[in-house]
Amino acid sequence: MEENNVKSNFIKNIITEDLESGKHKQIVTRFPPEPNGYLHIGHAKSITLNFELADEFNGKTNLRFDDTNPVKEDTEYVESIKEDVKWLGFDWDALYFASDYFDEMYKRALVLIKKGKAFVCDLTAEEIREHRGTLTKPGVESPYRNRTVEENLDLFERMRSGEFKDGEKVLRAKIDMTSPNINMRDPVIYRIAHSTHHNTGDKWCIYPMYDFAHPIEDAIEGVTHSICTLEFEDHRPLYDWVVRECEMESQPRQIEFARLNVTNTVTSKRKLKKLVDEKFVDGWDDPRMPTIAGIRRRGYTPESIRNFCREIGVAKASSVVDEQMLEHFLREDLKAKVPATMAVLRPLKVIITNYPEGKVEMLEAENNSENEALGVRQIPFSRELYIEQEDFMENPPKKYFRLFPGNEVRFKNAYFIKCNEVIKDEEGNVVEIHCTYDPETKCGTGFTGRKVKGTIHWIDASHALPAEFRLFQPLILDEESEEDDGKDFLDKVNPNSLEVLQGFVEENMKGVKPQEKFQFIRVGYFNVDDKYSTDEKPVFNRVVSLKSSFKIKK
Ligand code: ATP
Ligand code: MG
DSSP: OOOOSOOOOHHHHHHHHHHHTTSOSSOEEEEOOOSSSOOBHHHHHHHHHHHHHHHHTTOEEEEEEOOOOTTTOOHHHHHHHHHHHHHTTOOOSEEEEGGGGHHHHHHHHHHHHHTTOEEEEOOOHHHHHHHTOOSSSOOOOOTTTTOOHHHHHHHHHHHHTTOSOTTSOEEEEOOOTTOSSGGGSSOEEEEEOOOOBTTTBTSOSEEEOHHHHHHHHHHHHTOSEEEEEGGGGGGHHHHHHHHHHTTOSSOOEEEEEOOEEETTOOOOHHHHHHHHHTTSSSSTTOTTSOBHHHHHHHTOOHHHHHHHHHHHOOOSSOEEEOHHHHHHHHHHHHTTTSOEEOEESSEEEEEETTSOTTOOEEEEEESOTTOGGGOEEEEEEOSEEEEEGGGBOSSOOTTOOSBOTTOEEEETTSOEEEEEEEEEOTTSOEEEEEEEEEGGGOTTSOOOSOOOSOEEOOEEGGGOEEEEEEEEOOSBSSOOOTTOOHHHHHHTBOTTSEEEEEEEEOGGGTTOOTTOEEEETTTEEEEEOTTTOOSSSOEEEEEEOOSSSOOOOO
16 A cells, blocks of 8 residues: 655654744745756655655645756756656646746846855866865965956856857856865856757856756745755755845755665666667666666556655665665565466477367466456467476476476466476477376366476467567666766676567467556566567566566576
8 A cells, every 4th residue: 555644754854843833834845857867766766755745744846947057958858857757646836947047047146246245257167176175275266256346247247148158257156265165165156158058049158057056946936945965965055155145035945865876776867878878778768777767668667666765765874775675666566456467488388198189278367366356367278388498397406396207287277287208309409398187187176186396387379479578687787886987887787687588478468558567477577568569569578576486597
């Protein structure tokens, strides 16, 4: 069952206090993605947190595109982000673009200049960096710091009108070059960039920096609690400075929490984009990608992702969550929801030598042993069948309870079957096995004669529907580390992350639609792929394996 209340956490406590003390009558949160890539599982955590906190306290949540960098942003990303947020199950109260506030931001910059709190600086980016100092060494003031208000107003206006080249001048806040917090050492708040913006076109050639823009965006929208990730903690004094000195009417409060990191998963848009651009994957929605689009195509459900995000909670300290936890919530969500049917991924032909040629009988099979409401279906059984190659061994080790010469197993929903003969090709590969069935052992007849230790799944060969199966291993074979340069990270790409198999599913699967999900007994949960499936041949992505002993070969 989904439990909608946000687990108790320090952010929820702050909100509760702010409402009880009367500081706010209603809370407003926002999810502020930069449209420079697709959303990933880390964003899902931020989305779930912001929307559910607001929901719980009858507040509001805005979706705001933080599109202040014209170079990397694209409308393709805007559309995908909207789709992903909706798919996760959330609906924003208002949709905003930070770029809609460019006029207001420009005015606020003028407020700073007029108060002597901002100045136009001619130092190069390199020189600004050198002047900034270090954690142990104070910064050095810019020689342009003491320009008059009139001079600054004039130069800033000329920056805006396009008189200068990229990088020639910047607008900087005038705060304190000796501050122990480097973010407060006269940070750059506007830069020149002669590039076309996806929303404002060529109207602007100066663009506000994140630390200046974000607090103004929050304040304009009346955001009460501006929730962001931990790397912005040291920026908070600057956030508060901007709100105060720009004389914003409303005073949002920034609160930081730890990013979500997942084992074997990269959640940096820069790296994900690299995987896409260099064709390690077949797009942002490749089922191996940790993007929302990718895990949706793979077959994750919004419920499982929301439950996962709730369960991991909100903390101040960074940690890495095991990917198996996400898998756990998916299994929990699907186990009683989706039909369980049989599929054979690596087929091996079985001939039942004592079964009459030409005869086909229909056997009854449950659709989900955990949910009777899903009913039963009739499946054909005849003389020729397919089983998994792995369910037969000519020379089995001890404790192998599946099919081997002389051994008898149960064919699920059918009969006890005994293996008598192994047929090989010229190279000695097993191509077919010959078995006999015991008509007395028909499933559901109350047969109590003898017991067998193994039960395996199968498909009737003459009624099998060819299908493709795509099995996945982690795309990256290591933890993500922030220090990685791009090259190291690509070295860790797993060359065996995708395995494509041609096998069979039950005939009644004809016509399955993209996003339909199934449990293939003993093999895992699968989702119909929306890119490669055709009417003739469904393609199934394995979302996650079952917890059973069935292991897919590496
Ligand atoms: P990049 O991947 O390029 O560093 P980003 O992940 O910060 O960028 P944004 O579009 O700026 O991308 O993120 C939107 C919101 O999602 C921000 O509030 C950010 O703090 C939050 N967010 C991003 N990644 C995570 C994560 N791994 N866990 C939790 N929240 C995240
Ligand atoms: Mg960011």
